[in-house]
Amino acid sequence: MKIRLMSMWEAVRTSFWFVPSIMVIAASGLAFGLIQLDRTLLIEPGRLLFSGGIEGARTLLSTIAGSMITIAGVTFSITIVALTLTSSQFGSRLLRNFMADRGNQLVLGTFIATFLYCLLVMNAIPLSGTTHPVPAIAVTFSFVLALIDLGVLIFFYHHVSNSIHADSVINSVARELDETIARFIKTAQNHPAGKDTDPEFDAITKADPGYVNARSSGYLRALSEESLMETATREDIVIQVHYRPGEYIFPESVLATIYPATEDDTVKEAIANAFIPGTRRTPEQDLEFAVHQLVEVALRALSPGINDPFTAISCINRLGTAVCRLSRSDFPSARRFDKEGKLRLVLKTYTYGGLLDAAFYQIRQSARGSVAVYARLLETLAVVAAVQQSPERALDISRHAKMIRDAAGRQIADANDLTDIEKRYLAVMKNIALCRMGPVPKHAR
Numbered sequence: 001m002k003i004r005l006m007s008m009w010e011a012v013r014t015s016f017w018f019v020p021s022i023m024v025i026a027a028s029g030l031a032f033g034l035i036q037l038d039r040t041l042l043i044e045p046g047r048l049l050f051s052g053g054i055e056g057a058r059t060l061l062s063t064i065a066g067s068m069i070t071i072a073g074v075t076f077s078i079t080i081v082a083l084t085l086t087s088s089q090f091g092s093r094l095l096r097n098f099m100a101d102r103g104n105q106l107v108l109g110t111f112i113a114t115f116l117y118c119l120l121v122m123n124a125i126p127l128s129g130t131t132h133p134v135p136a137i138a139v140t141f142s143f144v145l146a147l148i149d150l151g152v153l154i155f156f157y158h159h160v161s162n163s164i165h166a167d168s169v170i171n172s173v174a175r176e177l178d179e180t181i182a183r184f185i186k187t188a189q190n191h192p193a194g195k196d197t198d199p200e201f202d203a204i205t206k207a208d209p210g211y212v213n214a215r216s217s218g219y220l221r222a223l224s225e226e227s228l229m230e231t232a233t234r235e236d237i238v239i240q241v242h243y244r245p246g247e248y249i250f251p252e253s254v255l256a257t258i259y260p261a262t263e264d265d266t267v268k269e270a271i272a273n274a275f276i277p278g279t280r281r282t283p284e285q286d287l288e289f290a291v292h293q294l295v296e297v298a299l300r301a302l303s304p305g306i307n308d309p310f311t312a313i314s315c316i317n318r319l320g321t322a323v324c325r326l327s328r329s330d331f332p333s334a335r336r337f338d339k340e341g342k343l344r345l346v347l348k349t350y351t352y353g354g355l356l357d358a359a360f361y362q363i364r365q366s367a368r369g370s371v372a373v374y375a376r377l378l379e380t381l382a383v384v385a386a387v388q389q390s391p392e393r394a395l396d397i398s399r400h401a402k403m404i405r406d407a408a409g410r411q412i413a414d415a416n417d418l419t420d421i422e423k424r425y426l427a428v429m430k431n432i433a434l435c436r437m438g439p440v441p442k443h444a445r
Helices: 002-013 018-041 054-090 092-099 102-124 136-163 166-190 193-197 200-204 225-235 265-273 287-302 309-327 352-366 371-387 391-411 415-436
Strands: 210-213 218-223 238-241 254-259 275-278 335-337 343-346
Touching: 018 102, 018 136, 054 092, 054 102, 054 136, 054 166, 054 287, 092 166, 092 287, 102 136, 136 166, 166 287, 166 309, 210 265, 225 238, 225 265, 225 343, 254 265, 265 275, 287 309, 287 352, 309 352, 309 371, 352 371, 352 391, 371 391, 371 415, 391 415
Parallel strands: 238 343
Antiparallel strands: 210 254, 218 275, 238 254, 335 343
């Protein structure tokens, strides 16, 4: 249930309607509250409160309301232009980050909320010729809101122009990647990989297996491990999961294998409900999601129509930072045990080599002889090789370094450029050689 709620919250917070709707509701409550306050206190108008008559109040409120709805239309148009530019230059998947931007949501909500507030207060103004007082506090506050909206408008012009800058877009995606890595590392700490050597699973797989098939297609947005663990413990079974968050599920494909087999449709239904599909990938449990977003920005920058290696290098820098963090961390175990230490879940997990492939494979393929991009890829791999001490991971790093050097040899004709590439390749291999020798004792450093 918690994972499903998190998935719903992700969809809500990346929409343009949620925050403005909350602000509109708040504006309605504020309007009714101030009108009631006016009727209760019966404060006489003075210097600090609106002192005009009924017609003056109507004119002020109608002017502010008309101005705010016009400005809301203008800001919405500017937002659509920014979304179009973001989609064409950085990729349509980055629209989610722009829509999730709290500043854009607050700006749109502020103008719409002010418009509704003025309408509600205008509705409370008495008719001409009556003796009922004008709600001075509520009318005065509409003027305060107009001043606030003026500041919000200035903020919006600055914010929207800054948010479509390449470095701002890259930083936004990099922050999201950092948050995803932090959750991944926390999972690794809670489920250390040492238990993967437990021989219990080999004996369990000798039993007749049962299968849970997918009922629909789509990306696996999230997987509820808690629900699967509860079902496996209650039914005394072991569940092997064949998909990880971010992968595409085909109809009727096998989501999970059950040991031993069960024909209870209720159990299979409970297991299937733990898989939360969707039309788009989301970052809650998908470690490769933000990696692919950075890669997509780099690929767009390296396309012949844009040819911007500086943006691609910025993406490589952020990817290198993420890989360095992962290099210093253990990866979580694929196995989950109940409170009694009995194996219950076998998950499909990420590998270090797979994440390196996701980060650097397509960028290398799209570099198309760019010396600057090849050089930065090798420099990044040299740093990555220096911060970790795993010989197995060093093999993955050396594999990528060799592919980059080979690609450069095929596509770069200038001998001086090839010499620079070779120097950086040798720096990678030097750090890998030091890694294979093991950690240096403290007294020898």
